[in-house]
Amino acid sequence: MxxxxxxxxxxxxxxxxxxxxxxxxxxxxxxxxxxxxxxxxxxxxxxxxxxxxxxxxxxxxxxxxxxxxxxxxxxxxxxxxxxxxxxxxxxxxxxxxxxxxxxxxxxxxxxxxxxxxxxxxxxxxxxxxxxxxxxxxxxxxxxxxxxxxxxxxxxxxxxxxxxxxxxxxxxxxxxxxxxxxxxxxxxxxxxxxxxxxxxxEETDSEVQISPIKKAIATMGLLVYGYTSMALMLVFTQWITLFGSKVLGLGLITSHFLLSLYSIGSITGVFMISLILKTKRCEEILVVILNLATVISLLIIMLAHNQLIVELGSFLFGLSAAGGVMQTGLTIFMKLFPKHHGTVTGAFYFFGSIASLTVPIITGFLSTKGIDVAFSFSLIISLVSSSFVILVMMIMKSTKE
The missing domain is CATH 1.20.1250.20 (MFS general substrate transporter like domains)
Structure with missing residues (x-):
């Protein structure tokens, strides 16, 4: 013993x-x-x-x-x-x-x-x-x-x-x-x-899923690899200018929005970690956090109160940059227990595409206005939420 x-x-x-x-x-x-x-x-x-x-x-x-x-x-x-x-x-x-x-x-x-x-x-x-x-x-x-x-x-x-x-x-x-x-x-x-x-060991408990559903879930998670990275890129690149040029906030306050995003991000890390320690609920957690991201962007774009905008920036950091991307990768790995490395490479390959394309897209949109460039984040967030909901429904159907 x-x-x-x-x-x-x-x-x-x-x-x-x-x-x-x-x-x-x-x-x-x-x-x-x-x-x-x-x-x-x-x-x-x-x-x-x-x-x-x-x-x-x-x-x-x-x-x-x-x-x-x-x-x-x-x-x-x-x-x-x-x-x-x-x-x-x-x-x-x-x-x-x-x-x-x-x-x-x-x-x-x-x-x-x-x-x-x-x-x-x-x-x-x-x-x-x-x-x-x-x-x-x-x-x-x-x-x-x-x-x-x-x-x-x-x-x-x-x-x-x-x-x-x-x-x-x-x-x-x-x-x-x-x-x-x-x-x-x-x-x-x-x-x-x-x-x-x-x-x-993981193959013994492999997720049982039809080839068609597996293909759809794979597509959804690859899209999520792109959208989860794109959201963070758009926000960090444009929130300061959006705050000062569109919302009319002072320069210091506009920069502070990015600091609140960082604080929210670190808070999100510990929150997600605590939740996953007590319960394995990656799918529903990713959906909730993506929907919270949509809400946070609506708060920032529609509110005309400085305190509420600051709260929205913190919530965005917590929901979109607190480890939800990594949690999405964990879900992806469940589908392919024999190919963790391949899945990781594919997931972050799409994230890298976002790193190259988002600055180009938002740069073009900014010629129409800073608010137009920042609004691209809301479109991405809605697309992201739609795909993770689809993935959750597929993964949930395999457990019933």
Whole structure:
């Protein structure tokens, strides 16, 4: 009996150490997501070019994702999760350690593409591992969002500190690179679960569904991969201008709307995690949160009271950016228990399409007016809600 308890404690300790290592990677990932945008002026000065060219280089990350997601997803199912986590970390280290020294745009754009591929490899190995070590629960994947937000929050403070003390901007790249190097040493000695053993356990309880319904649900979840990412992109890109130009709010208040979105996002992470800890109800939870997103956008667009608009921004962050996208991926994995990596790659491939197309679409719409560009988020939200309701109905029918 003592031997059994000891083995159980070892497994629990290994699981916690693995989870923490993966969370640390996504703390750095949160920094990587914004590091080029936050250093645009410094990079433009270093390359003797314009901010517009730096913006063009940033698009390389999206290109890297689009190229890699279909490949890394499939291969992570056939090889092993740890390999792709390590590949993702190494590629991020290469990106972070070379970008400040980039001497020309071609080199910089190549480095950005490497970051996009690293992002893809990291997602394919991480989301699948967290779901698999938690018996199919997506609760831990929701926590990734909290660590991403923490990285988003810390990096601008680091950059301000470096600027204030007249220190080299490249140190903002070296810090996350150092964290990854240390975590790479740590994670190299951690044992990952074997994919085939996990897949066999989940296949035994595989969702029984007709091919037609499965195809419809798959289409709905792929669309959701696009819409869930698109919603966050439209909001973060346009809420400040919408607040100041359309709602007539002050500049500080308009920026505060984005801060409230971030606070709502972190609140949503803990709320969703708590709910999923007590009950496995991913399908109904995603529907409720999507409908709450529609309501929050209507509040922001129709209300003429500052406090109510601020409440709407908080609610949007909680419902649309608190981990609901990751919860949608967990539902997708239930449909294909033997292909977690492939599903993750496909889901985030559609999210990457949103990253490329949404700025173009909203940029065109903004020529008609800032309110028109922001209203695109309501259309996306309605489409998103329609598809997740359809998926929930299909998944519910398999349990009856």
């Amino acid at each position: 003592e031997m059994i308890n000891e083995d159980h404690n070892i497994r629990i300790t290994g699981k916690r150490r693995l989870s923490l290592a993966l969370f640390i990677n996504y703390f750095v990932h949160g920094m990587v997501l914004i590091i080029l945008m936050q250093n645009m002026l410094s990079l433009a000065h270093s390359w003797l070019t314009s901010i517009a060219v730096v913006s063009y280089v940033i698009s390389g990350i999206g290109i890297g994702r689009l190229i890699a997601y279909p490949i890394t997803g499939i291969l992570s199912d056939r090889l092993n999760r740890k390999t792709f986590v390590l590949i993702g970390m190494i590629l991020y280290i290469i990106f972070l350690s070379t970008m400040p020294f980039a001497s020309n745009i071609v080199f910089a754009y190549t480095s950005a593409i490497i970051a996009g591929i690293g992002n893809s490899a990291l997602d394919s190995g991480t989301y699948t591992t967290l779901v698999e070590i938690n018996n199919g629960s997506g609760r831990s994947t929701v926590f990734l969002k909290a660590f991403i937000s923490a990285g988003d929050f810390l990096l601008p403070l680091v950059i301000v500190f470096l600027s204030t003390h007249h220190m080299w901007f490249g140190l903002s790249f070296m810090l996350p690179a150092l964290i990854l190097v240390l975590n790479l040493i740590n994670i190299s000695s951690i044992k990952f679960p074997k994919v085939r053993e996990i897949q066999q």
